[in-house]
Amino acid sequence: MEPRKTTQFNSSRFYLEKFVREAAESLPSTAIILDAGAGNCPYKPLFSHVQYESADFCQFDSEYGEIDYVCDLTSIPVENNKYDLVICNQVIEHIPEPEATLKELYRVLKPNGQLWLSAPFFYEEHGIPYDFYRYTQFGHKYLFEKIGFEIKKIERLEGYYGTLAYQLETASKSLPANPRFYGGSFSGLIGTSVVLISRPLFKLLSFIFSWLDIKYKNVVSGYCKNYIVVAEKPNI
Numbered sequence: 001m002e003p004r005k006t007t008q009f010n011s012s013r014f015y016l017e018k019f020v021r022e023a024a025e026s027l028p029s030t031a032i033i034l035d036a037g038a039g040n041c042p043y044k045p046l047f048s049h050v051q052y053e054s055a056d057f058c059q060f061d062s063e064y065g066e067i068d069y070v071c072d073l074t075s076i077p078v079e080n081n082k083y084d085l086v087i088c089n090q091v092i093e094h095i096p097e098p099e100a101t102l103k104e105l106y107r108v109l110k111p112n113g114q115l116w117l118s119a120p121f122f123y124e125e126h127g128i129p130y131d132f133y134r135y136t137q138f139g140h141k142y143l144f145e146k147i148g149f150e151i152k153k154i155e156r157l158e159g160y161y162g163t164l165a166y167q168l169e170t171a172s173k174s175l176p177a178n179p180r181f182y183g184g185s186f187s188g189l190i191g192t193s194v195v196l197i198s199r200p201l202f203k204l205l206s207f208i209f210s211w212l213d214i215k216y217k218n219v220v221s222g223y224c225k226n227y228i229v230v231a232e233k234p235n236i
Contacts, residue, residue: 010210024047084110135227149232161213171199
C-alpha cells in the first residue's frame with residue numbers, strides 16, 4: 001500500500017505509516033494482530049492479509065472504527081498469549097497507568113510476539129482531558145525492560161526538520177495578532193505587524209522543512225516529535 005497523499009506533506013504521518021507498514025509486512029498470513037487504541041482504525045487496510053482485531057476505550061468525542069473490544073487497555077478481554085503482534089500508536093500518552101497497560105499488552109502477546117509502539121516526545125496537549133505524559137527514549141527503555149520486554153529498537157520517528165516544521169506550523173496559527181499581547185501602543189503595533197508578516201512565512205517554511213524531513217531525515221541534531229519502539233516478549 002502506497003503512502004496516502006495526505007501524508008506526503010506531514011513527515012510525522014509519513015513516517016508513522018511507514019513504521020506500521022513495516023510491522024504489517026513482517027507478518028505471515030496466519031498471524032493475529034491487535035490494534036491497541038485503534039481509534040478510527042486508519043491502519044486496518046495494511047493488515048488485510050492477517051487477522052486484525054482492535055481495542056479502544058472509546059471515550060474521546062471523535063469517530064471510531066469497528067472496535068472489537070471496547071475496554072480499558074489495562075484489561076483486555078482476551079486470553080493470554082493470543083497475538084503475534086500488537087500495534088499501539090499515539091496512545092500511551094493518554095493512559096494514566098502506562099506500566100499497567102504495557103503489562104497487559106505483554107500478557108496478550110505470544111512468546112516471541114512483538115509490540116510496535118509510537119508515542120510523542122514534543123507535542124501539544126491533545127485529547128483533553130486524557131493527556132498525561134510525554135516519553136523520552138530513556139523512559140521507554142526503563143518501562144519496557146522493567147516489564148520484561150526485550151527491546152529491538154528505539155528510534156526517532158521523524159528527524160529534527162519534522163519537529164521544526166511542526167513548531168513553525170503551530171506558530172503560524174497560534175501567535176496572537178492583537179496589539180495588547182505585545183504591550184499595546186507603538187510596541188503592540190510593531191509586534192502585531194511582525195506576526196502578520198511572519199505567519200505566511202512560517203507556513204511556507206513549515207512546508208519546506210516537512211519536505212526536507214521526508215527527503216533528508218536528520219536524526220543527529222535537535223530532537224524529534226515522537227519516538228518509536230519495537231519490543232519483543234521473550235520465549236521463556
